[in-house]
Amino acid sequence: MVLSPRFKALATSLVLASSVWGQTGLAPKKFLSLPLGQVRSAGWLTDQLTIQINGLAGHEHEFYHYVSQSDWTGGSSAYSNLEEAGSYWFNAMIPSAVLLNHTVINQKTQDFLDYVLSHQDSTGWLGPEVGTTKPRYLWGRYPFFFGTIQMVENNPALTDRVVTALHKFVALANTMLKNNQGVEPWTATRWEDFVITLQWLYDFHPNGNEAILIDTMKRLKWTGVPWEQVFNPQFFPTKAVDNTPNPFPALTWHGVNMAEGLKALPATYRFTHNQSDIDAASKGWDLLFQYHGRPSGIYAADEYLAGLEAIRGTELCLVVANLKLCTPKETMFSGSYLYQVIGDPKFADRVERITYNALPATLTGDMWTRQYLQQQNQIAAKNMSPNPFPNDGAYSNVFGLEPNYPCCTVNHPQGWPKFVSNAFLTTPDQKSLVHLYLGPFSTSTTLASGNKVTSNVDTLYPFSDTLTTTITATAAFTYYVRIPSWVVGGTIAINGAAAKAVTPSNGLQAVQVAAGTTKFVLNLPAPITTESRPHGSIAVHRGPLHYAFDIPRSQKVLTRNAQESRAVDLEFDATASWQYAIDPATLKFVNKPPASGKLPSPVFDAGQPPVSITVTSCPINWSTAGDTFAAAPPTNPACTGSQRTITLSPFGATKLRIGEFPSFKST
Numbered sequence: 203m204v205l206s207p208r209f210k211a212l213a214t215s216l217v218l219a220s221s222v223w224g225q226t227g228l229a230p231k232k233f234l235s236l237p238l239g240q241v242r243s244a245g246w247l248t249d250q251l252t253i254q255i256n257g258l259a260g261h262e263h264e265f266y267h268y269v270s271q272s273d274w275t276g277g278s279s280a281y282s283n284l285e286e287a288g289s290y291w292f293n294a295m296i297p298s299a300v301l302l303n304h305t306v307i308n309q310k311t312q313d314f315l316d317y318v319l320s321h322q323d324s325t326g327w328l329g330p331e332v333g334t335t336k337p338r339y340l341w342g343r344y345p346f347f348f349g350t351i352q353m354v355e356n357n358p359a360l361t362d363r364v365v366t367a368l369h370k371f372v373a374l375a376n377t378m379l380k381n382n383q384g385v386e387p388w389t390a391t392r393w394e395d396f397v398i399t400l401q402w403l404y405d406f407h408p409n410g411n412e413a414i415l416i417d418t419m420k421r422l423k424w425t426g427v428p429w430e431q432v433f434n435p436q437f438f439p440t441k442a443v444d445n446t447p448n449p450f451p452a453l454t455w456h457g458v459n460m461a462e463g464l465k466a467l468p469a470t471y472r473f474t475h476n477q478s479d480i481d482a483a484s485k486g487w488d489l490l491f492q493y494h495g496r497p498s499g500i501y502a503a504d505e506y507l508a509g510l511e512a513i514r515g516t517e518l519c520l521v522v523a524n525l526k527l528c529t530p531k532e533t534m535f536s537g538s539y540l541y542q543v544i545g546d547p548k549f550a551d552r553v554e555r556i557t558y559n560a561l562p563a564t565l566t567g568d569m570w571t572r573q574y575l576q577q578q579n580q581i582a583a584k585n586m587s588p589n590p591f592p593n594d595g596a597y598s599n600v601f602g603l604e605p606n607y608p609c610c611t612v613n614h615p616q617g618w619p620k621f622v623s624n625a626f627l628t629t630p631d632q633k634s635l636v637h638l639y640l641g642p643f644s645t646s647t648t649l650a651s652g653n654k655v656t657s658n659v660d661t662l663y664p665f666s667d668t669l670t671t672t673i674t675a676t677a678a679f680t681y682y683v684r685i686p687s688w689v690v691g692g693t694i695a696i697n698g699a700a701a702k703a704v705t706p707s708n709g710l711q712a713v714q715v716a717a718g719t720t721k722f723v724l725n726l727p728a729p730i731t732t733e734s735r736p737h738g739s740i741a742v743h744r745g746p747l748h749y750a751f752d753i754p755r756s757q758k759v760l761t762r763n764a765q766e767s768r769a770v771d772l773e774f775d776a777t778a779s780w781q782y783a784i785d786p787a788t789l790k791f792v793n794k795p796p797a798s799g800k801l802p803s804p805v806f807d808a809g810q811p812p813v814s815i816t817v818t819s820c821p822i823n824w825s826t827a828g829d830t831f832a833a834a835p836p837t838n839p840a841c842t843g844s845q846r847t848i849t850l851s852p853f854g855a856t857k858l859r860i861g862e863f864p865s866f867k868s869t
């Protein structure tokens with residue numbers, strides 16, 4: 203069996219684990235990710251990455267003070283974490299630039315890496331504290347480590363330099379932890395990110411340091427937050443935590459930390475081998491969404507867990523999962539990791555929902571502005587008075603350069619590219635390729651026994667139910683593709699044969715692929731469904747997309763950056779009524795595929811997606827609270843005017859919206 207160097211290292215470390223360390227080694231993952239660059243976007247997803255790099259993400263290094271140096275020498279800023287901002291920028295921009303072959307940013311990230319590595323001090327420390335008297339806390343470098351892993355995987359020539367520097371840092375960190383140094387509340391909360399880096403070293407480049415790597419993982423866990431207790435149903439908060447005393451350190455109920463903490467338990471499992479860590483991770487995931495979840499896929503935490511009410515906020519970093527103050531992208535990243543360790547398809551279904559709904563909803567179509575907090579029912583994006591967010595500023599839902607906090611400005615670009623690079627996996631024996639997240643992709647890798655395979659997925663998904671996949675392989679193998687849980691009546695047609703019903707097992711459809719070229723067409727329809735929300739309201743879904751009423755809006759420029767005129771802060775106000783009840787019995791799916799076969803660009807903007815849902819509605823009395831946000835949806839409201847048909851749009855394309863409606867019975 204011929205293994206690629208990466209997998210050879212894994213196989214060696216597993217042997218070492220069982221022969222030397224036995225149960226004290228690392229438990230294997232259920233699925234393995236592919237090195238950055240082997241999974242690439244295609245079609246509309248490439249367009250989405252391109253919009254992002256042509257927007258704020260790809261230009262902020264030119265003017266935005268937190269990251270406008272190409273090195274870490276910028277000195278202390280008011281935010282006191284050039285290290286944090288730089289570290290996040292690095293982690294996010296590596297996959298952004300690699301997936302688009304972006305020469306300028308690839309060079310910037312290389313410069314960043316070179317600078318940091320060449321300034322490692324004699325003790326092994328990495329970061330802007332070198333040569334200063336700044337206190338040395340471990341966590342600011344964790345996103346930097348994630349960045350270095352991606353760079354090495356994409357460019358193996360960097361391996362020795364990076365791995366040597368990391369092992370040197372690990373030895374120092376281990377000594378610091380033994381001496382009770384280096385841990386402040388953020389390090390205590392985010393220890394799992396370092397553990398994941400240590401596990402990468404253990405799996406692929408242990409260099410004889412297995413014992414200290416495992417010892418450091420354990421020390422990080424025992425000096426850190428006890429996530430298995432935080433996610434224990436006995437302590438888990440079942441409503442907004444505004445006035446609830448927290449038995450654990452306050453930061454544990456912070457939304458982004460929870461998004462990161464979700465990967466602490468599977469990471470712990472790998473060195474404890476204790477099934478209870480897996481069970482707690484899975485249960486914690488369910489509790490989080492049961493009590494704080496949103497129809498957009500994400501959960502609510504305007505800093506701290508915020509319950510189910512539709513006006514409470516969700517931080518952008520929570521979505522993408524990795525900044526001091528940012529949630530959807532952190533959750534996407536954690537969900538990908540949970541799937542790789544545990545293999546339960548519920549994690550993948552939710553990551554896909556978050557990516558195609560909550561993430562684009564919180565950025566303008568051109569990706570030059572982003573919010574700090576998004577709302578499920580959002581009737582204005584402006585300076586709010588009174589402010590519905592107990593722990594965030596009145597400016598939090600403005601679309602701009604750095605509303606409320608700067609963190610999401612540097613962290614948000616990791617969301618789309620990491621979704622792409624985690625979209626394909628392999629089975630642990632590397633004999634099979636697994637297509638996990640559905641969308642347009644182009645993947646090329648070498649499986650076990652030197653089986654060179656490519657997979658090209660041609661689709662407008664999630665704006666279409668049809669995916670055409672073309673696979674080439676030098677030898678026969680079993681290919682897997684995820685069939686989401688919402689699919690009803692899905693079919694597969696292989697090599698032009700008649701379509702047959704899909705038969706997934708644990709969410710995966712097996713396809714037997716012969717040497718040469720194999721082509722199959724999936725048709726994955728889904729019924730329209732409604733979800734019960736507070737106050738008797740309902741939310742509408744079809745397949746991966748959540749649908750909302752897109753409130754017509756006016757736009758006002760609040761500020762414009764002096765150096766970069768495209769970096770603006772925008773206020774949005776409703777220009778039409780949004781107070782409607784809808785009749786769920788009348789929901790009707792409308793699909794107008796683009797004649798050109800190509801989606802408009804950007805697709806996540808008003809009126810752009812080719813799919814929509816119509817519904818019979820009637821106007822109702824629905825009050826505002828302090829002019830800027832909607833009161834809770836009224837329960838069983840009376841119609842105040844005649845019935846009319848309104849159109850619901852994919853949530854990600856709406857910037858002002860109603861996503862949770864009162865319902866009524868039409869006549």
Ligand SMILES: *[C@@H]1O[C@H](CO)[C@@H](O)[C@H](O)[C@H]1NC(C)=O
Nearest residue numbers: 242243248300301302303644
């Ligand atoms: C980037 O380069 C790779 C390798 O040459 C190629 O397969 C890919 O299509 C390129 N991507 C873009 C967006 O140009």
Ligand SMILES: *[C@@H]1O[C@H](CO)[C@@H](O)[C@H](O)[C@H]1NC(C)=O
Nearest residue numbers: 430431474475476477478479
């Ligand atoms: C597994 O974890 C549970 C819960 O933390 C603990 O009670 C149990 O003792 C652990 N089992 C082992 C073998 O360490």
Ligand SMILES: *[C@@H]1O[C@H](CO)[C@@H](O)[C@H](O)[C@H]1NC(C)=O
Nearest residue numbers: 822823824839840841842843
């Ligand atoms: C709606 O509000 C208006 C103005 O406050 C009031 O006159 C009317 O009675 C209300 N209608 C219903 C059906 O509650």
